[in-house]
Amino acid sequence: MTIHDISVPLQNGVHFWEGDPEPNISRIQDHERGDAWTTSHLSFAAHIGTHVDAPLHRVRGGKTIDSLDLRTLLGRAYVADLIDVNSEITANDLDARHIPSNVKRLLFKTRNGELWTRQGFQKDFVALSADGAQWVVERGIKLVGMDYLSADIFFADTAPAHDILLNANVVIVEGMMLQAVTAGWYTLICLPIKVAGADGAPARAILYTGSIEEER
Amino acid sequence: MTIHDISVPLQNGVHFWEGDPEPNISRIQDHERGDAWTTSHLSFAAHIGTHVDAPLHRVRGGKTIDSLDLRTLLGRAYVADLIDVNSEITANDLDARHIPSNVKRLLFKTRNGELWTRQGFQKDFVALSADGAQWVVERGIKLVGMDYLSADIFFADTAPAHDILLNANVVIVEGMMLQAVTAGWYTLICLPIKVAGADGAPARAILYTGSIEEER
Numbered sequence: 001m002t003i004h005d006i007s008v009p010l011q012n013g014v015h016f017w018e019g020d021p022e023p024n025i026s027r028i029q030d031h032e033r034g035d036a037w038t039t040s041h042l043s044f045a046a047h048i049g050t051h052v053d054a055p056l057h058r059v060r061g062g063k064t065i066d067s068l069d070l071r072t073l074l075g076r077a078y079v080a081d082l083i084d085v086n087s088e089i090t091a092n093d094l095d096a097r098h099i100p101s102n103v104k105r106l107l108f109k110t111r112n113g114e115l116w117t118r119q120g121f122q123k124d125f126v127a128l129s130a131d132g133a134q135w136v137v138e139r140g141i142k143l144v145g146m147d148y149l150s151a152d153i154f155f156a157d158t159a160p161a162h163d164i165l166l167n168a169n170v171v172i173v174e175g176m177m178l179q180a181v182t183a184g185w186y187t188l189i190c191l192p193i194k195v196a197g198a199d200g201a202p203a204r205a206i207l208y209t210g211s212i213e214e215e216r
Numbered sequence: 217m218t219i220h221d222i223s224v225p226l227q228n229g230v231h232f233w234e235g236d237p238e239p240n241i242s243r244i245q246d247h248e249r250g251d252a253w254t255t256s257h258l259s260f261a262a263h264i265g266t267h268v269d270a271p272l273h274r275v276r277g278g279k280t281i282d283s284l285d286l287r288t289l290l291g292r293a294y295v296a297d298l299i300d301v302n303s304e305i306t307a308n309d310l311d312a313r314h315i316p317s318n319v320k321r322l323l324f325k326t327r328n329g330e331l332w333t334r335q336g337f338q339k340d341f342v343a344l345s346a347d348g349a350q351w352v353v354e355r356g357i358k359l360v361g362m363d364y365l366s367a368d369i370f371f372a373d374t375a376p377a378h379d380i381l382l383n384a385n386v387v388i389v390e391g392m393m394l395q396a397v398t399a400g401w402y403t404l405i406c407l408p409i410k411v412a413g414a415d416g417a418p419a420r421a422i423l424y425t426g427s428i429e430e431e432r
Contacts, residue, residue: 009282011411028237040261040262042411043257045257194224200256212290212405
C-alpha cells in the first residue's frame with residue numbers, strides 16, 4: 001500500500017483566503033513552560049488549508065457540510081494532469097485529457113502545486129471556467145478537487161464555477177497538494193471535520209493505492 | 217456498504233474538557249444577512265469532539281499529530297462491548313471479553329454513549345485503568361478508541377492511562393460516538409486534520425463494512 005497525504009499542513013503563516021481572518025494556532029499548555037500537558041488551540045475560517053465546500057457556502061438554504069453523503073467523499077478518484085493550463089480550465093482542456101468516462105471524483109493537478117512554496121496567499125492560481133464546471137456536472141461527477149484555494153479564479157467578479165457546481169450538489173474540495181502525485185486512479189479519502197450546520201470544514205485528504213480493508 | 221459516522225457534531229454547546237477554552241463557531245459571512253457567501257469561523261482547543269491525542273500531548277518531545285503513521289489510523293478495528301463497566305476498564309475486564317488476539321485497533325463501547333445526550337461536560341465517564349492500558353500495550357495494539365473525552369477517569373490526580381499508552385506510541389482517539397455500533401469487526405477511518413507540530417487535532421472518524429475501494 002502507498003499513501004499520499006495531500007493535505008496542507010495547518011500552521012501560522014499558512015496561505016489563507018484574502019479577507020478571511022488570519023489563522024491562529026497557539027498553545028494553551030506547554031511542557032516547555034513546565035506544564036504537565038501540551039495542548040493547542042485552533043482558530044481559523046472553516047475554509048482553511050485542505051477543506052470541503054458544502055453547497056451552503058454559496059447557495060442559500062443549500063446542504064451543510066455535516067449532511068454531505070460520506071460515500072461521495074470516499075472511493076475511486078482520478079487525478080488529471082492539467083499542468084499546462086495557465087489560468088482557467090475549460091471544457092476544451094478537459095476534453096483533450098481523455099479522462100475516463102466513469103470518473104465520479106476528479107482531481108485537477110495544475111501548476112498551482114508550485115504556489116504553496118511561496119510566501120503568503122497567491123492570486124494567480126488556476127481554477128475552473130464556467131464551461132469547465134458545466135462539463136463536470138454533465139459528466140455526472142460528484143466531487144472535484146482543486147489544488148489551490150478556490151474553484152474560481154481570483155479576479156472573477158462572480159463565482160460561476162462555485163455556482164454551477166454547488167447548485168448541482170457537486171462537492172468541491174479545495175487546497176489539495178498534488179505535486180507528488182502522478183495522474184491516474186487512486187482511492188480517495190477526504191473527511192471534513194463534522195461542523196454542525198456549516199458551509200465547509202477543514203479536511204484530511206489522502207490518496208492511496210492498495211487496500212486498507214485487508215490490513216489487520 | 218454500511219457507514220457509521222462515529223464523530224461528534226461540533227457546535228456551540230458541545231461538551232468540552234473542563235478548563236479548556238469554550239468552543240466558538242460563528243459566521244463571518246451569511247446569506248441570511250445579505251452576504252453573497254456563507255462562511256464560518258472555528259475556534260476551539262485541538263482536543264474538541266472526536267479527536268486524536270498524539271504522544272506530545274503528554275510526553276515532552278513526543279511525536280506530533282502530523283507525524284503519526286496514517287496506517288495506524290486506517291484499517292481493521294474491533295469494537296468491544298464494555299457497557300457493564302462502571303468506572304475503570306481493567307485488564308480483568310478486557311480478559312473477560314475474549315477480544316480477538318490479532319486486534320491492532322480496539323474501540324471501547326461503554327455506558328459513556330449515554331453521556332452525550334446530557335447537557336455540558338460530564339465527569340462520571342468510564343475510562344481505562346493503568347492495568348487496562350498496560351494490557352493494551354502488551355497486546356501490541358496500535359490505536360485505542362474511547363467513547364468520551366479522556367482515556368483516564370476524571371478524578372485521577374495523575375493520568376496513568378495516557379502515560380502508558382502515549383509513551384508506548386499507542387494512538388488515543390477520544391470522543392467516539394459508539395452508541396449505534398454493535399461489537400465486532402469494521403474498517404476504521406480516523407483522520408485528524410493536519411495541524412503542524414501539534415499535540416492533537418479534531419478528526420472525522422467512521423466505521424464501515426463492505427468496501428470503498430470497489431466503489432467507482
